[in-house]
Amino acid sequence: MSKKTDAVEHTGPTEYFPFDNYEQFEKAMDDIIIQLNTLSANRTHDEELDIIEGYIIQHFGQTEHTAGxxxxxxxxxxxxxxxEQENALSR
Structure with missing residues (x-):
């Protein structure tokens, strides 16, 4: 017996989810977090943004979905x- 699912198939980048699929998003998150972890603990927001922008443009190009x-x-x-902050405070 097969399970019926009401999930809507993702058909590519949209205004609401700019990645092709969730796996692509997870891979980007993992790679970006690895790069962010190489920065010092007192990093600036601009340093983080440079890494994120650089990764997105390098891997996906400059498209209408880049900002998203x-x-x-x-x-x-x-x-x-x-x-993580809430978890630390609840201990």
Whole structure:
């Protein structure tokens, strides 16, 4: 018996999710986090943004979805940082 799913197939970058698929997004996040971890602990926001922009443009080119990809990465990194702070405070 097969399971019915109501999931909508992702058909490529859109205004709401600028990556081709979730796997592409996860790979970009993993690679960017590795690069960010090479910076000193007192890094600036501009240094982080340079790494993120550089990675996105190098791997995906400059397209109409570039700003969306950068925004998606920044929002996700901010959410992770907030979750880590909340976790640390709850201990």
């Amino acid at each position: 990809k950068i925004r998606e990465i920044l929002v996700t990194l901010e959410a992770v940082a907030l979750a």
